[in-house]
Amino acid sequence: MMLGLVTADVAAPLDPDLSPFDAACRARLGDDAVRIVSWDDPEVEWSAFDAVVIRSTWDYTERLDEFLDWVDRVSNVTELINGAAAVRWSTDKRYLAELATEGIPIVPTTFVAPGEPAPVVDRLHVVKPTVGAGSSGARRCEPDEVAAHVAELHAQGRTAMVQPYLDRLDELGESAFCFVPAAAGDGLELSHVFRKGAILTTTDVEQEGDLFAKEDITVREPDERERALADAVLETRAVQQFDRIAFARVDVAPASDPTADEPFVVMELELIEPSFYLGLNVGSADLFANRLIAWMRRHRIGVAS
Incomplete structure (x- = not known):
């Protein structure tokens, strides 16, 4: 089994999970069977892997189209974990509205697409883009600041989400x-x-x-x-x-x-x-590696037919 752990050049030094998870996977598969790779590295031959696991591709929010092209390309030549459809769905937080239709309580959210007016609010709110990670683009706004930050996100071509601040x-x-x-x-x-x-x-x-x-x-x-x-x-x-x-x-x-x-x-x-x-909980890196590798073997990923 050849396994790729996918990050981004700018994210790898900041990812607290990458080193312990890499070590846990190597302990089970061997040093030659696991590689840390960047999703946008043009030198990577993705078909050489039996599976690639997305771990810290955190710059995708600024390069969404490019990232989704990569997702489609890689999923055509190897097993992408999680899969392409799940990744596409999860990139945009408008999925919260879908969860709400099934009775899941979410933070009350107004989605505001470019060209739509910002809602009028009367208390502290958070305004952020629907495509974002790590609070990138998010701002705590007083009522009279909401429209301005929505307009700023719209100017970047982004859909905004407006949520009351949870005290x-x-x-x-x-x-x-x-x-x-x-x-x-x-x-x-x-x-x-x-x-x-x-x-x-x-x-x-x-x-x-x-x-x-x-x-x-x-x-x-x-x-x-x-x-x-x-x-x-x-x-x-x-x-x-x-x-x-x-x-x-x-x-x-x-x-x-x-x-x-x-x-x-x-x-x-x-x-x-x-x-x-993973460093917070003793054994969590080992558990993740054990379960993931067993899961891949159950699905005959990397197992000769």
């Missing part, structure tokens, strides 16, 4: 549920959970390199209702339509009103390149 985030943060292949079958099982501290507590956001905002990451023991919501997301028709999902991360946040019928809401579903912060 309890400042205290509680988000819970990120990291899923890996189940021990048997095609489902996913929870590996671990971590807490992401609120990023947009002010309009001045500290950056980590040029790609994403610096995050406060700690171990989290989730509420059972949060866990149930994360599981429910993966059971939706929207997600189940995709074959061979091998990993996912579901980010769950506290609703502004803790007494509401839905005290938690989904912020994001990552099927492309989620950070798992």
Whole structure:
């Protein structure tokens, strides 16, 4: 089995998972069977791999068409994990509206395509592009600032999403549920959970390199209702339509009103390149590698017929 772990030149030094996951895969497959490669490296012969796993292609948000062309090209010559259809769907956060139609509580969101007017709001909101990662392009806006940031995103050809700021985030943060292949079958099982501290507590956001905002990451023991919501997301028709999902991360946040019928809401579903912060949980890199390699073998990926 030849396995490629896909990053980007600008992202590789910032990816906390790349080294431990690479080491875990090499320990199981051998040093010659695993390579870290950049998605836009023209020298890479993708057909030489039995599978390539997208890990930290974090510059795709600025190069979406180019990235999706690469996704299609690579998926035609090897096994892309996760698959092309799932990647395409997950690049644009308008998928949240699709989840909502299936009863999944999401942050109340207004999507504003170029040419459409910004909504009039009366409280603090967050405005960000529907295609973005690591809070890139996101801004905390007072009511009179919303239209200006929507216009700025429109000028870049982007669709904006406008969401009320969740006040309890400042205290509680988000819970990120990291899923890996189940021990048997095609489902996913929870590996671990971590807490992401609120990023947009002010309009001045500290950056980590040029790609994403610096995050406060700690171990989290989730509420059972949060866990149930994360599981429910993966059971939706929207997600189940995709074959061979091998990993996912579901980010769950506290609703502004803790007494509401839905005290938690989904912020994001990552099927492309989620950070798992494997170093936080002893054994999580080994678990991910074990489960992924077993999953590939069940699907006869890299196994001689």
